[in-house]
Amino acid sequence: MTTRRLSALLLACSAATLGACASNVGNAPVPVQPTAASAPATAGKTDVLWLGQAAMRITTPGGKVIVIDPWLTGNPKTPAGFKQLSAIGKVDLILVTHAHGDHLGDAPELAKLNNAPIYTGGGMGNQLVQLGLVPANLSQRFGKSGSVMPFGPTGPKITAVHAEHSSELIYKNPTTGKDEAHYGGEPVGYIIEMENGFKVWHMGDTGLFGDMKLIGDRYKPDLVLIPIGGHFTMGPQDAAIAIRDFVKPKYAIPMHYGTSPMLKGTPDELKAALGTASGTAVVVMEPGMRVGF
Template structure:
């Protein structure tokens, strides 16, 4: 069994059986992604930056950033509020168009010349509004699987999420906010080069087909919203993990960023119960988990 060295939120209740190799604090200066040759075989790194913002460094050295709401995110560590602090970014995934998920994706895409992939129909709206050039907006659909880095690289599948996806955009000509169609919300199954699978669920409520997605893709790790109000709360998230998906690991996200998001990791772990087979990992924003 891989030895565990975990740092948790003080109030969290962690389930540690068979857990990831380590959780460590990251800083912008010290945590630049390594070239592929310097990454240990079979290792992956997940850096959580508050709300749903996540950076995944794959075993082959590809850097995938999901829902990068960073510069105005109250939970993002100060070191990472400068987008350049993320280091090189190869690809950006956005689960839906709400500001706390789309966030800084257009600016990050242009900074790194990295494409934004959207699985629910948001891409054309980003281009039509002039938020990104067409070359940086790539589309696919639910149940569609892409291999953006070619054979042998990570594979990404868009899957259902139960939420909404309107895009609020300030028109520079009128200085007024406008609301635009932005497709449908999605989650992403990311299969890394070594076969390890991560389900970033974005924002979602509980729905029965989570069991189908779990059976079809068998994710090892889920990043699951627990805050409530706009998404699942701790009790529904526990049902999803324990009874439907049954992953090896779960990292709770999308909680306590705003007053409405009251759910806590401790409540999630308590609802999950001691008999659950899933290890709950609770990094603080700015901490990374190595697998």
């Protein structure tokens, strides 16, 4: 082989290698840094504020504000500044994944305060109306695998998907003063597709299940909000399997841990269980922190 041919071959190999490296870099998630809730939002991004447990306020790139599982006034991890529901600011829509008190939480009060509808994906809505918790015009329902576009064809699209959990609604009867257990529909998670195509999967409370892979393949979420506390949901090891082997999102925000001694899982345990081979960036937040994607 001549020197010229050898040089050309090496140059071609180098170019191919650099191209592969560039491709890999392009597919890697861009690191994000959480900021305080008071920091200004970045226009055109999906802005996620965590308020403890599964409570999230998501501001879409188009400016719509979606609050999910707003357990706030009784949540030991919610920052004091958000114990007043008015501190949440404008709310356009509320999603509740299931009827347990640490998820349904303050949703009825927040809905009435903002005249914002509560969307429930598993049959909880009728019960909220029948118990007098919300007026009928603020209770909207749809079903698993169903999608809604509450703000019209150019707004975010929301799809209800399966979650492996339960959904009892505990209601204190004002006449008897006693707690009653009512049907709370089925637990769900939500895939929220933003106006710019960015997709968030709020998993709600769930155990590990094989169809997470089907959901991941079908909807291809960029970000998962995933429970890791254990006891009632996945712990860090199962959450790692869901992230690494089933869903493979760009980003994951751990949630539903640390609010009680039973929820022992930690983000460090999640990252250790994921190992170094995962292509997912784990974004560890504190309640009251925000991050933009």
